[in-house]
Amino acid sequence: MMDSFSQKPVGAQALGSDPKKADPIEKILLERLLKLPILARPVGNYRPALKAGKQLYLSGQLPLIDNSLRNFTGRLGREISLEAGQKAAQICTLNALAWVKQELGGLDKVKQVIKLTGYVSGMPGFKDQAKVLNGASELLVALYGEAGRHTRSAVGVTDLPLGACVEIEYLFEVK
Amino acid sequence: MMDSFSQKPVGAQALGSDPKKADPIEKILLERLLKLPILARPVGNYRPALKAGKQLYLSGQLPLIDNSLRNFTGRLGREISLEAGQKAAQICTLNALAWVKQELGGLDKVKQVIKLTGYVSGMPGFKDQAKVLNGASELLVALYGEAGRHTRSAVGVTDLPLGACVEIEYLFEVK
Amino acid sequence: MMDSFSQKPVGAQALGSDPKKADPIEKILLERLLKLPILARPVGNYRPALKAGKQLYLSGQLPLIDNSLRNFTGRLGREISLEAGQKAAQICTLNALAWVKQELGGLDKVKQVIKLTGYVSGMPGFKDQAKVLNGASELLVALYGEAGRHTRSAVGVTDLPLGACVEIEYLFEVK
Numbered sequence: 001m002m003d004s005f006s007q008k009p010v011g012a013q014a015l016g017s018d019p020k021k022a023d024p025i026e027k028i029l030l031e032r033l034l035k036l037p038i039l040a041r042p043v044g045n046y047r048p049a050l051k052a053g054k055q056l057y058l059s060g061q062l063p064l065i066d067n068s069l070r071n072f073t074g075r076l077g078r079e080i081s082l083e084a085g086q087k088a089a090q091i092c093t094l095n096a097l098a099w100v101k102q103e104l105g106g107l108d109k110v111k112q113v114i115k116l117t118g119y120v121s122g123m124p125g126f127k128d129q130a131k132v133l134n135g136a137s138e139l140l141v142a143l144y145g146e147a148g149r150h151t152r153s154a155v156g157v158t159d160l161p162l163g164a165c166v167e168i169e170y171l172f173e174v175k
Numbered sequence: 176m177m178d179s180f181s182q183k184p185v186g187a188q189a190l191g192s193d194p195k196k197a198d199p200i201e202k203i204l205l206e207r208l209l210k211l212p213i214l215a216r217p218v219g220n221y222r223p224a225l226k227a228g229k230q231l232y233l234s235g236q237l238p239l240i241d242n243s244l245r246n247f248t249g250r251l252g253r254e255i256s257l258e259a260g261q262k263a264a265q266i267c268t269l270n271a272l273a274w275v276k277q278e279l280g281g282l283d284k285v286k287q288v289i290k291l292t293g294y295v296s297g298m299p300g301f302k303d304q305a306k307v308l309n310g311a312s313e314l315l316v317a318l319y320g321e322a323g324r325h326t327r328s329a330v331g332v333t334d335l336p337l338g339a340c341v342e343i344e345y346l347f348e349v350k
Numbered sequence: 351m352m353d354s355f356s357q358k359p360v361g362a363q364a365l366g367s368d369p370k371k372a373d374p375i376e377k378i379l380l381e382r383l384l385k386l387p388i389l390a391r392p393v394g395n396y397r398p399a400l401k402a403g404k405q406l407y408l409s410g411q412l413p414l415i416d417n418s419l420r421n422f423t424g425r426l427g428r429e430i431s432l433e434a435g436q437k438a439a440q441i442c443t444l445n446a447l448a449w450v451k452q453e454l455g456g457l458d459k460v461k462q463v464i465k466l467t468g469y470v471s472g473m474p475g476f477k478d479q480a481k482v483l484n485g486a487s488e489l490l491v492a493l494y495g496e497a498g499r500h501t502r503s504a505v506g507v508t509d510l511p512l513g514a515c516v517e518i519e520y521l522f523e524v525k
Binding site: 042043044045046047048049050052053057058059060117119121155157158159160161162163167169 | 229287299300302303309312326329330332333
């Protein structure tokens with residue numbers, strides 16, 4: 001799944017097409033062989049990102065790759081392994097970063113990652129929501145260092161839009 | 176259900192009693208034959224709205240009409256149809272707007288709708304949380320235009336306070 | 351459970367060791383025979399608290415006492431009584447206040463409690479999420495008066511990290 005993901009990035013705002021133009025944060029992404037996905041269409045009548053004062057609010061991101069959830073549907077503890085859930089949380093974060101770039105003009109315009117709220121679809125008794133979300137948190141810390149260390153809530157829910165296994169909402173402080 | 180809702184609005188801050196005094200946003204509500212409900216009592220020891228700096232935070236709103244959930248209890252995918260869920264999301268939003276008017280003095284004091292967090296009580300496997308929330312989002316866009324287009328997270332949960340089928344939390348930017 | 355909780359507080363930032371140094375808010379805590387718990391280790395790669403501008407964001411707090419959930423695991427409507435759920439919400443809040451003190455240097459640095467988001471793990475059909483959260487809200491109002499009266503959302507979920515029965519996220523405005 002990740003192979004085709006890695007090979008089919010982005011679009012106008014593709015990163016990697018010209019590494020010399022990539023900002024420092026994008027260079028770290030490239031070194032980790034990660035690319036920003038195509039900007040995902042909102043699944044309703046709302047906007048994916050909104051800047052208010054010094055804060056950038058993002059809508060809940062799903063683990064979409066090229067607008068498809070692929071195998072990232074179902075519940076932790078049944079169809080989705082812990083590892084797949086962590087990968088889904090990482091992909092949510094890549095989608096978030098694609099919107100950050102679109103809205104701010106570059107990933108390096110983030111001053112601080114303030115908060116994540118992560119919803120994990122799990123079977124009754126699944127308790128490892130925090131481990132799942134580490135797939136998002138670790139990427140943000142790898143990219144931004146101390147500025148990527150955020151507050152977070154992890155919650156277990158029944159079902160998420162389109163049957164996604166993970167949904168994450170992000171709040172950033174802007175430079 | 177909506178008939179009695181439409182006929183039993185508000186109170187001191189009634190809208191519609193004097194259309195000439197209605198602000199521009201309220202006039203759009205009137206044109207859509209919608210009225211602000213009676214301010215709903217919080218179901219706990221908290222406040223329904225709070226202004227902090229340029230932001231107005233609202234507590235999670237339930238689809239209360241005159242302090243009653245009426246038929247808006249139960250789960251999507253069982254007692255509650257998609258259409259009823261969307262109507263519930265609209266009513267949550269009318270309650271939110273009633274508090275906006277109470278706190279700010281008029282619906283036209285909103286600069287931007289920043290964010291909605293919508294919780295939808297659903298049967299296992301219900302995946303249309305986003306469609307349900309469109310009942311809220313479309314009203315806000317109809318009223319405020321671009322300033323009504325917000326970020327959003329939609330989440331499926333088991334149960335909500337009082338057995339409500341939908342609960343929505345709102346964040347506004349104030350002029 | 352609460353006995354050992356009351357008797358085993360804190361650490362460097364212990365309150366009660368020198369009541370003369372306690373700030374006015376801590377004095378109220380003492381009068382209620384409540385003490386701040388040991389700062390709880392985050393259960394993932396994130397930070398427990400973050401100040402951004404005039405706002406202090408806190409990660410979702412669990413009802414941990416000395417880094418253990420003790421009996422506060424399971425679901426409302428089954429293992430956890432309403433009273434135990436309310437106590438759990440109070441302990442979440444004590445943990446939140448321990449972080450407030452750590453980050454701001456004193457509980458009296460809070461200008462306003464802005465918002466709580468409370469997640470309650472419940473059996474299907476459990477509808478008293480709001481009553482559970484009153485265990486948190488009432489403590490904040492007792493400590494801070496009007497400045498403690500906050501907005502709030504209460505949501506029923508399946509499972510929470512580590513099997514906790516309650517998780518609460520806090521947002522404060524700083525003086």
